[in-house]
Amino acid sequence: MSEEGELTTIRCTIDGRPHEHRCHPLASALDFLRYVAGLTATKEGCKEGECGACAITLDGVVVNSCVVPAAHLQGRRVGTVEGLSRPDELSALQKAFLECGGAQCGICTPGMLVTGARLLEEGERLTEARIREHMAGNLCRCTGYGKIVESLLRASEEER
Amino acid sequence: MRLVGTSAPRAEGEAKLTGRARYVDDLPLTDFLWGLTVRSTIPYGRILSVDFDAGADWSGVTIVTAKDVPGKNVVVLLEQDQPILAADRVMHREEPIVLLAHRDRDRLWELASRVRIEYERWEPVLDIDASLALEQRLFKDDNVFKAIRIDKGDVEAAFARAARVFERTYETGLQEQAYIENQGMVATWDAAAGRLEVVGSMQCPYYVLKGLCPIMGLAPEQVVVEQAATGGAFGGKEDYPTILAAHASLLSYKSGKTVKMIYDRVEDLVATTKRHPCRTRIRTALDASGSILAMDVDATMDGGAYCTLSPVVLSRGTIHAGGPYNFENIRVESRVVATNTPPNGAFRGFGAPQTIFAMERHMDNLARELGRAPHELREEYLLRPGQTTAFSQNVGDDVYALDIQREAVARTRFEERRRECEEFNRSSRWERRGIGLATFLHGAGFTGNGEVVLDSRLKVEVTADGLVQIYSANTEMGQGKDTTFSQIAADSMGLPMARVRIITPNTARVPNSGPTVASRTAMVVGYLVQEACGAVRKALEAHAGRTWRDPDDFASLAAAHHRERGALEGWSRYEPPPGKVWDDKVYRGAAYGAYAWACYVAAVRVRLDTLEVTVESFDAFQEVGRVLNPVIAEGQIEGGVVQGIGYALCEEVKMKDGAMANANFTNYIIPTFADVPAVKVHFAERPYPFGPFGAKGIGELPMDGPGPALASALTHALGVEVNRIPATPEHLLELLGNE
Amino acid sequence: MRARLAGFSLERPGTLDEALGMLAASKERLTLLAGGTDLYVYLNAGVARPGRWLDLWGLDELRGIHEVGDHVVLGALTTYTELRASELVRGALPLLAQAAATVGAVAIQNRGTLGGNIANGSPAGDSLPPLLAYDAEIGLRSARGRRFVPFDRFYTGYRASVAAPDELIEQIRIPLGAGSGSRACRFVKVGTRAAQAISKVVAAFVLGRGADGSIDHCRAAFGSVAPTPVRLRRLEQHVIGKRIDPALIRTSSDVLLSEIAPIDDIRSTARYRRFVARTAWQRFMEEIPGH
Structure with a gap:
């Protein structure tokens, strides 16, 4: 990570815990999380906002952290896959992924879960079409998507 | 058996679902440098000079060029034509020339732009035709890395008596593996200990080890290679990781520090291997009644600038070119040629998707020409028990082509839906619909005597506290090997899965059970797991004088063995199935121990105003021996089918001046959730005696069918032969010819 | 990231006036940052122009969708998600709502802005043809004042516009009835x-x-x-x-x-x-x- 230029102090909460780190304000939020805060659960896939592997929530809104400046985390609530489960219990969505085969190589999985969890929070009864539309910014090369759709449908049923 | 056949949850699933799994870029490191590669900007020429801009700050920068290679500057694979760093000439765009390392990753790209490389430019050879025309001699005398010929019957005589000849040419393009985790590697050279440690994203730790030794001038005992969690591979991490590992190692060797190299998406796309483009011409001799007398297949693949694995890709492609058919007379001639483009390499299917596309499209075109339904014509020629393939393998009873096609045709209502599409097309103003199928086989494991040469070995250890540990070099990359191996071991030992541990593939700890490629892991290596478990079971039972009642009892027997006899291990070693003979000189005989048989049916809707294609349904029928884990097996098929849909419809590597011009995920178009239907997977099971609990390999199979099935569906919809993939809207417009 | 960030700096004004002041005072042309969905692609690829960037994202004066007299007024920082969700936009400007729904996917729609799409000036920008079809006007703002430019006279060439170096896009104004039901x-x-x-x-x-x-x-x-x-x-x-x-x-x-x-x-x-x-x-x- 950049150790030169005008650094700034970013204060935010990540998965409920306060964080404070110095970095360049234009470092991407993804680089901030991974290389400054040392939180590697969020993955890099493309660095162009195309694949969704780096999806996080910012005050509850899903964004691709590779195209968000670290400066925009200032004072915000950041959510990653690490905040989805309790220490010893997977969330309903994570359990559904495990049962339905929603994860294979696992590299797109953190982004899938973050994006999918946001959809579940909307509380509507999910349909395959709704899932395919909402999740279309998250690329997966292993599953062919069907088992992720099934995972979300199952989690949606569990939660109702 | 309690676990095999059930959808036991993925062994490493929880780590992946919580973000705890450590991929190479996640490994905690201290005091390390970031590495970067400076690459050629021309496709072919002589390197005149390499200069480092005096205006830039080079302090703290480690620089490696070809002169710094301590061993041989060569990537040892099938040939020794590829340097690890170009020294005096470059053979392709993006060829590595200089390596840089620095503590601050942010500075590296700018530093790279300050390396000035002067070239004498030579006229490059950028396609198959230019290569065959010998516009430049790139490899030996003829630019041919490998040529193969298969002969069955008397093709010449059949053509001589033919009433007519039906000929077509088929083309398939480059395809990018597009794993979501880019390639990455960390190397640490410990000069004091004389030891090199490499950890990274890879399929084959022992390939990396074998490749590193000559380059680094080290003995195998001095090198340790470990796999990190790997975010998809699909063949793309079979051979290329050796190059990246060597680059990181060279930088570490020179700097004395740990060096980490992680490609970004653009670099991964421009620099790493892709699926070989292929052009296949098929001529068919027909008699007056329209019966096929002979097939004459001629396939040419573009290997890129260096040989890499191209001969083996060509081999699999050639063997699969005849499809699941019994043609009395068939000849397949094939070659893979050199061009000044980045080397092509392994990709799921390994040559077979290219030639199967040609044969399946050809059968479809023939059916159209003869006025017959596509499944009917195929049915006549599909292999029956006791018949022989193009490479003269008598398939005996291990043949399921006819059954699987009949099942697919019946259960998808193929004939009625064909008629429904045709009816729809007569009345629709802006849409066309079509349905197509492809019937094919895919051999599992290494070709011919390859498995014997690999001589795979595997170890199972029982610890004093009753854990069963599997030591294998085979890697988990998403395909579910950790889970299926655990299921096999658990059932072999009569224990729950929780008692099985998979040891991380690390060349210092695990024996060489061969590479994780070629649909061999579940079938070939899974069988070794079963056998090693059998050996360890026998040893423990012999020592105890009885078998165990439950896991606790097992643990106490294991503890007793450790106390009284010491460590408890079982080994297994590959043995070829009996009676399988392959002659590599004439390409005849038992090419593979087992085949999976499949018939895929695709239905499409095409908008006439945009020529955009919607895949309305996709049904994948296959006979796979035994399904070890339904969720994992379905996941493999569904994922492969969607990769195949991309290959067929939208994935196009656009080459300009010898380099990929659309090298990012915005412009290299892989399917999203919104681009594909729910793929329906149907398994037929006929246990294979030499696979674990009857399983055959299926990893590559689903890549073969979507291309031809979709192109045939498009042909049905539009009434023009679609003989090239990707069948993009732009290509369909060319075919339809209207402006 | 291929860019060397040492060559970049970021100004984060707290108000629109502060931002306009910075624009007026700057000798170099500032790069205006909104949701970042385009600029970060350039930055990550190492093709962004080094220098000072001005962060507009925090300026609430540039947000909001309102009916003002016989116009719909869209703040420059209106995101695609907001366009999709707005009853007013869906009812009066359906083409714009439809366009917003086709941009990227959810994560991009949450960050990408209408003003950013206009300023980026890609000929492929999805929201731009609807703005042309609706006779939109671009409200440009500087310390010197505010002016409206008809959108079909906004661009002067490939990714070039009439906006002066000290101006930013404040709002997009569209006459009501431009997409009315009878049409x-x-x-x-x-x-x-x-x-x-x-x-x-x-x-x-x-x-x-x-x-x-x-x-x-x-x-x-x-x-x-x-x-x-x-x-x-x-x-x-x-x-x-x-x-x-x-x-x-x-x-x-x-x-x-x-x-x-x-x-x-x-x-x-x-x-x-x-x-x-x-x-x-x-x-x-x-x-x-x-x-």
């Missing part, structure tokens, strides 16, 4: 795939007819067929006063083809773009009820 309208995006796609051709059409069925209003706007998004004025004039019939569809299609100049690039071919531009128009005309 036929259609948004067409032909992208590289079904979602998360860049347009190969994007178009927005609005067409009104008088009581006698003759066309009295027409806007035909396209993206990705020229260096900037374009209104096809000759096509529009050609159809005014005429009734829709097969002959008009044919002749107007010819006019359309004579008025566009698409190119071959890594996403598509000129030939395909011409084909799609023509069929989009043809199909729109054919499917207008009761023609």
